[in-house]
Amino acid sequence: METDVLIIGGGPAGLAAAIETATRGLDVTIVDESSSLGGQLCQQTQLIRPLPSVYQPMRGFELAKVLTEQINDFTVGTLLNHRVIGLYADGSVGLSDEEKVFPVKAKKIVVATGAAEQAVAFPKWTLPGIITIGAAQTLVNRDFVMPGKEAVIVGSSDFALDVASQLLEVGVEVKGIVEKNPAAAAREKEKTDALIGRGIPFYFNSFIKEARGNGQVEEIDIEVNGEILTVSADVVCIDGGRSPILDSFYQLGCSFGYQKELGGWIPQYNRQFKTDRENVFLAGNAAGISQQGALLLTGMIAGISICEDLQTIRSGEAEEIRDALWEELKLSEYKDVWEGRTKHIEKFSSPVLKDQFIS
Amino acid sequence: METSYETIVIGGGVVGNGIAFHLSERYKEGVLVLDKKYPMSGTSGSTQAWVWVHNKTPSWYAEFNMYSAELYPYLSKKIGDVEYKRTGGLSPFFNESDREKAKQLAESYRKIGIKIKVLSREKVLEKEPFMNPEVAGATYSSIDGNVNPFRLIDMYMRASKKNGVHYSTYNKVTEIQKQDGKYIVVSDQATYVCKNLILAGGTWSRELGEMLGIKIPVNQLRGQILVSEPLKPFLNFTISGLRQANNGEVLMGYSMEQAGFNRATTLDVIQETANMAVRYVPALGKAKIVRAFSGIRAMPEDGFPILGKVPGFENLYVAATHSGVTLSPLIGTLITELILDGETSIPIDRYSLSRFG
């Protein structure tokens, strides 16, 4: 099959790119592994802000619905329950619907594959009941399953604290939040204050020394300032940070750079959110871990740039829109992330890793 | 850091390591192995690692491979368990017309002592019950088998180190000079001096030769391989095209493409390979494929190994070949003999670089 624009990943960034390209007359196809559009937004009950000026602040799952409704008015093909398998020699992307593998030839590709949660290793971290913070949220908000009765949270990012609150709401006892640094990592101080207000202990300068349990986590040892504190828990939620999912970029032959503020290894791209492979664009967390509002903006920029390349919008107009979106992006993400992104773009022509298949 | 060695081997793949180990058995003088990256990062780490004899042609080349396969049981005793299994090799054919060709192969090889049987359909299915029942027959030889290439190189390196061989990795050779009867080897990390120099650069042999103004006509030929999830043991033989490893994974593939040094895989060849594998063993259809990899064969221009002294250069040796896994113990033995005794126990003149003129 053929399409003007193939968008890999139907999360917020992919949907934003789809809206920009489909509303400007392009034939757009979105592929996503799951059975619905919206990506991680679908299980996010927290309020998302700031959002690009065209949207009012709303909860994650509401935003997923608003974005999905917008593309429904246009000719956007959605290949749900489809996944990318790899790449053909002629550049076509190989998809599978679990019955066959078939090529899709696209004039432009947007990779918006999002981020993956990182592991934190300690003795017996592989015991059942020890899960990622994102998995805990999915269980509670999407599957309506209680992950356990007594939880310990490892890590104190904004996201970890959001999920801690959500666990409390459904009646999980949060026994403590373990943070290796001397202060909470969350940027929004009120999140920390709210949990402290509810009597949730924060253990700073701390880490998990060991987990124990018979076929399932039962208790953990937390090392707090050199002392061991044993806490009973049947679920331990690990926030090891997130990093961009890169498999598709790697197969497409894109170059990579390293930018700590954006989540580590990341495809090299320019102001158009275009990689150094002709016709391959990117958006969202795959272009650097940031906040939801910023992810939408990156998708919009990629979409506008594709419209410009395929001449459904004049170059001057595209440049104007793009400048405005970049201005808004600057205000929508944390300063260090923004600076990391700016640095990353400056290094467009000097990637750390390139020609990965040439030996 | 030591920079003066009796012998330097450039290339820590299965060929270079085979030479270093066999040298170290007899000879405690300084041996250094240089690798531009880390052993196994090239061809030796991206192979199905068949130890394969039975339908290599022509017959003199099959015989050469047989001698090497015969050395494997001894090698395992010397360096440790490398998961070598002499499973026997099975090459199925699906057209009755191939039976005549198979018989001619068997007849020709009987004369040089390689026993090949041409099996009927029933016999194939009796030996390998999961083979496609549509098979017409197969050639079979008991000498074929396979080895774990990672274990092989790891054990070679451990044994060589124990015998005093030095290794320097992530150390690319950039320049070689001949000076006062010695070789000066300039690399990223240091400049070395040695008496004997062995070029075992695999796919990069041509580039190494050029440093001394020698033409080593080795090209690249890509192969792509699929790996399944671990399955319970169900394949008995090394089948030309696929084999089951000790941990239950099935490796499949037998493809050839000219792609230079490009080690990408392509869905085109991956799907062809999948098709081949389900045709051979239909039950594999339900198995999950967890990864595909590609490796680049070091393919001399005429398809045969380039081995021995480099004409016109004293104490310079070359060992460049495909089928490095099969041939490694023999090449290691022969190059060691050549350096220490000045002659080899079986003739290798046929493999001399001089044949390219």
Add this chain to the structure above:
Amino acid sequence: MDKTTIICRCEEISYEEVEEVIEHGGRTFDDVKRLTRCGMGPCQAKICTGLVANIIHEHTALPLSEIPLQRMRMPLSPIKLEILATNSTAFSAVKSVLDEVEIEDGKVR
């Protein structure tokens, strides 16, 4: 970290095994992978790469930006062979071993 801590859960590779490769000169995830099978299991290194990079970083002091990405492979996630075998009928690059046998005057060349 405790030496017995599992780093690759698919293949059950411990911290100690990863450490040994680094002590032998390994500098990349792929070096560790080939020598230990770390990352060769069903998840194809989707979980352990960051952990291994950190261990290499701790032992060699190489900055994380100089510890290259692992080689990523198709299929991007595991897929049944029979599904993969669709959409291909030609054999242009895949050979049969017997095809390579050259016969001349009724004999192998």
